[in-house]
Amino acid sequence: MTKTLSVAQGREYLAIPGPSVMPEAVLRAMHRPAPNIYEGALIDLTASLIPDLKRVARTKHNAAIYIANGHGAWEAALSNTLAPGETVLVPATGRFGHGWADMARGLGAEAQILDFGKSAPWDMERIAEALRADADHRIKAVLAVHVDTSSSVRNDVEGLRALLDEVGHPALLMADCIASMACDRFEMDAWGVDVAVTGSQKGLMVPPGLGFVFFNDKAAAARDALPRVSRYWDWAPRADPEFFYQYFGGTAPTHHLFGLRAALDLIHDEGIDHVWARHERLARAIWAACEAWGQDGPLRLNVAGRAHRSHAVTALRVGAPQGSALRAWVSQNIGLTLGIGLGMAEPGDPAWHGFFRIGHMGHVNGHMVLGMLGGIEAGLTALDIPHGPGAVEAAAAVIAMG
Numbered sequence: 001m002t003k004t005l006s007v008a009q010g011r012e013y014l015a016i017p018g019p020s021v022m023p024e025a026v027l028r029a030m031h032r033p034a035p036n037i038y039e040g041a042l043i044d045l046t047a048s049l050i051p052d053l054k055r056v057a058r059t060k061h062n063a064a065i066y067i068a069n070g071h072g073a074w075e076a077a078l079s080n081t082l083a084p085g086e087t088v089l090v091p092a093t094g095r096f097g098h099g100w101a102d103m104a105r106g107l108g109a110e111a112q113i114l115d116f117g118k119s120a121p122w123d124m125e126r127i128a129e130a131l132r133a134d135a136d137h138r139i140k141a142v143l144a145v146h147v148d149t150s151s152s153v154r155n156d157v158e159g160l161r162a163l164l165d166e167v168g169h170p171a172l173l174m175a176d177c178i179a180s181m182a183c184d185r186f187e188m189d190a191w192g193v194d195v196a197v198t199g200s201q202k203g204l205m206v207p208p209g210l211g212f213v214f215f216n217d218k219a220a221a222a223r224d225a226l227p228r229v230s231r232y233w234d235w236a237p238r239a240d241p242e243f244f245y246q247y248f249g250g251t252a253p254t255h256h257l258f259g260l261r262a263a264l265d266l267i268h269d270e271g272i273d274h275v276w277a278r279h280e281r282l283a284r285a286i287w288a289a290c291e292a293w294g295q296d297g298p299l300r301l302n303v304a305g306r307a308h309r310s311h312a313v314t315a316l317r318v319g320a321p322q323g324s325a326l327r328a329w330v331s332q333n334i335g336l337t338l339g340i341g342l343g344m345a346e347p348g349d350p351a352w353h354g355f356f357r358i359g360h361m362g363h364v365n366g367h368m369v370l371g372m373l374g375g376i377e378a379g380l381t382a383l384d385i386p387h388g389p390g391a392v393e394a395a396a397a398v399i400a401m402g
């Protein structure tokens with residue numbers, strides 16, 4: 001009878017773009033008393049994490065672990081590569097590009113931003129112009145956000161390396177892979193990336209609190225040439241520790257390490273290529289549903305071109321206040337939490353309520369995605385938001401047939 005009967009009891013699904021769903025194996029691995037940090041299991045376990053992390057980043061080079069979120073990993077990467085007064089070039093395709101640029105400014109660097117808006121990928125021609133205009137090579141590094149989680153734009157990091165080589169510019173290529181690692185294909189060494197940063201709480205399926213920085217020899221040389229590096233952020237002792245505590249600059253993040261061990265086991269048991277292919281299949285199912293809804297209503301994928309869409313997060317526009325109303329409805333009625341629109345409009349602006357995002361990173365499978373899409377369909381129906389038919393069928397067809 002009543003339209004508002006809640007069917008939210010049962011297992012909830014947090015479909016926001018980080019923190020992501022945590023596997024039971026990760027939760028179980030963390031459920032233990034405080035371990036000794038001076039000897040025993042934790043020491044061996046930590047040593048085993050380093051090669052497995054490098055396999056995920058597809059690098060043979062160095063890895064440093066920080067007790068930090070993604071912002072900390074950003075600062076770590078910058079602290080080892082930039083001196084005050086040096087310049088970084090930041091091609092921005094959403095809020096996170098601007099955020100990393102701001103971090104560089106906070107360390108006294110000049111950030112030259114190329115703003116490509118909130119729905120479009122990098123324009124390689126404009127980046128080439130900026131690099132060519134920098135004849136005396138003042139740009140020390142290019143800060144490249146692979147997937148900007150606010151817009152869900154995915155950028156061509158490999159193409160950016162080709163561009164740097166073509167122009168003959170020696171800047172470091174630094175990639176933010178916080179939303180893409182273990183979701184979208186990323187090949188640090190094959191793509192010629194000098195520094196890659198990520199965090200624990202997205203594709204790596206561990207709670208927020210660990211930051212990772214991968215760096216090659218060129219980046220290591222840049223660090224060695226700096227007049228000083230702040231002690232906590234210095235990656236050298238972390239990547240080549242003589243003592244266990246040097247991995248972490250102090251007490252180890254004990255439980256996160258057990259969780260990370262379990263998560264890396266899941267990733268490597270599945271195989272990183274399969275992890276990427278799974279994310280792609282699920283993303284295409286989501287896009288198929290969104291395209292069907294959009295045939296007859298206001299819902300739109302934020303990124304028009306498939307090649308430029310993340311496989312881990314999808315940003316959508318549906319018009320205000322429907323975006324917020326839909327999030328509230330699915331949360332209250334079916335136990336599904338969708339992400340807010342981030343950086344698409346300022347909080348306080350009524351337009352802010354016109355956006356939402358779906359997180360589909362990490363421990364996500366076909367039935368979760370189909371359930372989530374069915375839930376959105378219910379919300380659109382309950383709220384009388386016009387939408388085209390056949391969305392869940394279209395998604396099921398992608399999952400079934402590819």
Ligand SMILES: *Cc1c(COP(=O)(O)O)cnc(C)c1O
Nearest residue numbers: 069070071096147149178179199
């Ligand atoms: C989540 C995210 C960040 C910030 O990470 P925090 O852990 O929230 O500090 C930065 N960049 C990208 C691309 C992200 O997805």
